[in-house]
Amino acid sequence: MRPVTARASIAQPRPGSYTVTAEFYDILQADEDERLVRDRYAWEVAKARLGVLDIGAGTGRVTLMSLAESRVGVHAVEPARAMRTALMARLAALPARQRERVTVHPHTLDEAALHAVADVAVCHNAVACLPPAARRTLWPAVGAALVPGGSLFLQLPPARIPARDVERVLPEQRVGEHAYGGRMVMSAAGDRIRTRVDYWVRSTDGMLREHTETFSMWPASRSRMIDDLAQHGFVSSPRQDDPGFLAVTLRSPW
Template structure:
């Protein structure tokens, strides 16, 4: 079977946790766990995916968590993960199945996080996200997020691999390629399942990332009512909602 999807996670959702969960979990703990421990009002998880970051936030702190995930395919994984959590953690989670700019959230959190999502937003959508986050934060609330790439890749831009991971007799893996494509970065995930050296399945999903440098993102944040501050790590940007 050889299938292709375009950015809806309908292909990637099947393979996501198997190939990426452990890396995402370690990164979420490094990026967000300390801030989550200090949250008291609530935490907003933007682009919650299959719930890996959501679970880290629930484990690290005691505040309610609002998980925003518009992809039905990824929400399936998120709810499967939530089903295995204890009742106390499930009671602190609210799932929002629409984009954050359409969720209508108002002062529900003193911490907002976004791990793998901002790069995949078009500039127009990204500019709509910042004021939505401001509305969702209480005054003084903090936003932490992974910024998009600053520039387009040169040439094909290289790529990488995920896995392989063995499940019984089968090996699962993914090849990632990145290339310039009319002003954006075209990222192709090619997933493969092999048994005894024979390819059983190969499927692809294409995503697009919109580059933007720190100065541009900073200007957008300020225009959206958020003030840029020093991030706790080199891989993140940070901003907060001013009290006035």
């Protein structure tokens, strides 16, 4: 899971966020995340006929999948400079004709002010970063960017604050003579979840570097998310088999 942090504005982390995580994310987490992205969104993205909106594009897993699975334009929204740098490097390696279909917006979604640019939107691993009030302000911006009848597919935030610390070890990956590793610990912190991620690089002679980055996440139940989205014209799909994800459709005004 891509760790996330909060922004008082509409949708995304501060431009200076992820300065530590950006170096380690792709090598430690992106392969697993790429499989998840393909399994959850590729079939829906392939149906896009107008455009795809990637909200919180990060280093580009949803963006690249969207380019591969669709033939429409892709709008990648990512204000965090560190993550956007990795995204741009990945796009630079693509053939020119494919790259020309991507527009990267270095702003939050409300600042990008997109209007009716897509019929499919994906918000993967980003909603949890918002406190409830800021989260609710995201939905009107998504509604403006989608055409009526368009669909939003999102990964839900954690449903509740953990009763005890939850630890996840990120398997080490070797790059030449060095091994890169990490550990994520999620713990209760009032009304939010404190997520601390420790990263390290070691050689056969011992530890070379250690870094830590800490993020906040705000939990919300599935029913709460559905209710919040309904207030902004979104209707949830009656059949969804994965409790970690939600699909909603923007109602037509007529």
